[in-house]
Amino acid sequence: MSxxxxxxxxxxxxxxxxxxRQVEADALACYPSEACGFLFGPAxxxxxxxxxxxxxxxxxxxxxxxxxxxxxxxKMYFKINELRAVRALEEGAASGxxxxxxxxxxxxxxxxxxxxxxxxxxxxxxxxxxxxFLVVSVIDGEVRDRKLHVHVPGTNGFRESPLTVIE
Numbered sequence: 001m002s003x004x005x006x007x008x009x010x011x012x013x014x015x016x017x018x019x020x021r022q023v024e025a026d027a028l029a030c031y032p033s034e035a036c037g038f039l040f041g042p043a044x045x046x047x048x049x050x051x052x053x054x055x056x057x058x059x060x061x062x063x064x065x066x067x068x069x070x071x072x073x074x075k076m077y078f079k080i081n082e083l084r085a086v087r088a089l090e091e092g093a094a095s096g097x098x099x100x101x102x103x104x105x106x107x108x109x110x111x112x113x114x115x116x117x118x119x120x121x122x123x124x125x126x127x128x129x130x131x132x133f134l135v136v137s138v139i140d141g142e143v144r145d146r147k148l149h150v151h152v153p154g155t156n157g158f159r160e161s162p163l164t165v166i167e
Contacts, residue, residue: 006130007046008100011150011161013132015039015049020165022052024143027105027136033057033074038088039101039134049100053088055080057104077116078104089129101148103134111137111147113158122158127151132161 019039027035040051058079062070070079080102092098102121106112113135121128137145148163 005153006098006100008041008098008132009127009130009150011132011148011163013047013049013100013148013161014164014166017165017167019049019052020146023103023134024136024146026052026054027138027143028141030057030074030105031138031141032107034059034076034078034105034107035136036078036080036102036104038085038099039103040092040097041100043093043096043098046100051097052103055084075107085129089131099129099131101132101134102129103136105136105138108139109137111135111145113147113149117149118156118158122151122156125154125156127153133158134163 026037029035034057036057037052037054039049040053041048042050057074058081059070059072059074059077062079063073088099113133117133121133133149135147135149136143146163148161149158150161152159
């Protein structure tokens, strides 16, 4: 990328209903662990999300290796492989199908962007990766809510943004 902020980082995105169903199915399949993955779409239609790719939540792996540094398990936390994320960002940009959103689920909690989520994806007022974030709430084994969150430039904060489901 040229250093410009891509439009999808600002939110107000559209997601195909079939893709949202795939995300929600992943969240349900992973429950009571948090699901995570990537959403892609065409570069020439910046708000459109039309492809989903599931990723492994590596929280349990890190917790087993070093429970003091990584005290949370996949039931309360998600950890995406950063190398795979960087590769997905690079390959998506090169192919004209950029990674626009990182999704994850919350188990038995709301679809808010947690302080830990914010600390993971923003530092010093700068967004770590040029994308928005979708959080899916799964409570008692049912999807209850989903919310899109975007970075507030110059801060480490995030705000909700509209997500329109299209057929």
